[in-house]
Amino acid sequence: MRVFRGLPRADATSAGRAITIGNFDGVHRGHQAMLALLNSEARHRGVPSCVLTFEPHPRDYFARRAGRPELAPARIATLRDKLSELERCGVQQAVVLRFNERFAAQSPQAFIDDVLVRGLGARYVLVGDDFRFGAKRAGDYAMLDAAGEARGFDVARMLSYEVHGLRVSSSAVREALANGDMVRTAALLGRPYAISGHVMHGRKLGRDLGFRTLNLRMPQARPAAMGIFVVQVHGLATGPLPGVASLGVRPTVEDAGRVLLEVHCLDWPAGLGENGAYGRLVSVDLLHKLHDERKYDSLDALRAGIAQDSADARAWFGRS
Numbered sequence: 001m002r003v004f005r006g007l008p009r010a011d012a013t014s015a016g017r018a019i020t021i022g023n024f025d026g027v028h029r030g031h032q033a034m035l036a037l038l039n040s041e042a043r044h045r046g047v048p049s050c051v052l053t054f055e056p057h058p059r060d061y062f063a064r065r066a067g068r069p070e071l072a073p074a075r076i077a078t079l080r081d082k083l084s085e086l087e088r089c090g091v092q093q094a095v096v097l098r099f100n101e102r103f104a105a106q107s108p109q110a111f112i113d114d115v116l117v118r119g120l121g122a123r124y125v126l127v128g129d130d131f132r133f134g135a136k137r138a139g140d141y142a143m144l145d146a147a148g149e150a151r152g153f154d155v156a157r158m159l160s161y162e163v164h165g166l167r168v169s170s171s172a173v174r175e176a177l178a179n180g181d182m183v184r185t186a187a188l189l190g191r192p193y194a195i196s197g198h199v200m201h202g203r204k205l206g207r208d209l210g211f212r213t214l215n216l217r218m219p220q221a222r223p224a225a226m227g228i229f230v231v232q233v234h235g236l237a238t239g240p241l242p243g244v245a246s247l248g249v250r251p252t253v254e255d256a257g258r259v260l261l262e263v264h265c266l267d268w269p270a271g272l273g274e275n276g277a278y279g280r281l282v283s284v285d286l287l288h289k290l291h292d293e294r295k296y297d298s299l300d301a302l303r304a305g306i307a308q309d310s311a312d313a314r315a316w317f318g319r320s
C-alpha cells in the first residue's frame with residue numbers, strides 16, 4: 001500500500017481514485033465491509049482504492065482547541081496499526097491529511113473542489129451513513145451526491161454494519177475495551193485486539209525484579225485499553241509467544257503520566273539472548289484482561305504481583 005502524507009502531487013491523480021473517507025480508528029468489521037466494497041468498485045473502474053484519513057483525530061483537535069482534552073476519544077489504534085490494517089484489507093493507497101486550524105475552517109465546497117476533485121481525482125466516493133464534512137460539519141451526503149453528479153464522480157453511502165443485532169462502531173469497540181471485554185472486542189474487530197511498536201530500552205527494572213520486559217511506548221496519552229492483560233507476542237520467534245503485559249502509566253515506579261506497554265514473555269526465546277529484542281517491531285495481541293493497574297506499596301510487593309499475574313496468565317493459556 002502506498003501512503004501519502006498530504007495530498008499527492010497533481011500528476012499522481014491522472015487515473016483517478018475510488019475513495020472512502022473517515023478516521024477508521026480500529027478498522028473494525030464495519031470498516032472492513034466498507035473497504036471490501038471500495039476495493040470492488042475500484043477494480044470495476046480500473047482505478048486504485050484509496051482511504052482518506054486524518055491525523056490527529058478531528059475530535060482530538062477540537063478538544064485541545066477548547067482546552068478540554070478529556071473530550072477527546074480514547075484511541076483504539078496507533079497510526080501505524082491503522083495503516084497496517086488498511087493494507088491487510090487490500091487498500092492500495094492511503095492519504096493522511098493533517099487536521100489543523102486551516103483544514104477545520106475549510107468549507108464543504110472547498111473540500112470537494114480542492115481535496116476530492118483536484119487533489120485526489122475522485123471517480124467514486126463511498127461514505128458512511130452519518131458522514132459530515134467541512135467547517136462546522138455543514139456538508140452532508142446530499143451535497144456530496146449533487147457535487148458528484150455535477151463534477152463527474154459517483155457517490156455512494158453504506159449503512160451501518162451489525163453483529164448479532166448490535167451496530168459495529170469505533171465507539172462500541174472503545175466501550176468494550178474500557179470494560180476489559182476482550183472477547184467482545186475481538187468480535188467487533190474480527191480479530192484479537194493488537195498493538196505494535198518497536199522494542200525500546202527502559203530502566204531495566206523488570207530485569208532487576210526477575211521479570212524481563214519488552215517496552216513499547218504509546219504515542220497516545222489516552223489509549224482505549226488500560227490494565228494488566230494476558231497477551232501473545234508476534235515478531236520475536238517463528239510463532240506467537242505467550243506473555244503477560246501492563247498497559248498504563250506504571251503507578252508504582254513512575255508518576256509521569258507517560259503510557260507504556262510492558263510485556264513479559266512467559267518463555268523467553270533462548271536464541272534472542274539478553275538484548276536481542278531491542279529495536280524489533282513486534283505486535284502484541286491483548287487476549288484477556290486480568291485486572292486494572294495497581295499501585296503497590298513496595299518493589300517487593302510489585303515483584304509478588306507480577307509473579308501472580310504471570311501465574312494467572314499461564315493458567316489462562318492452560319484453560320484456553
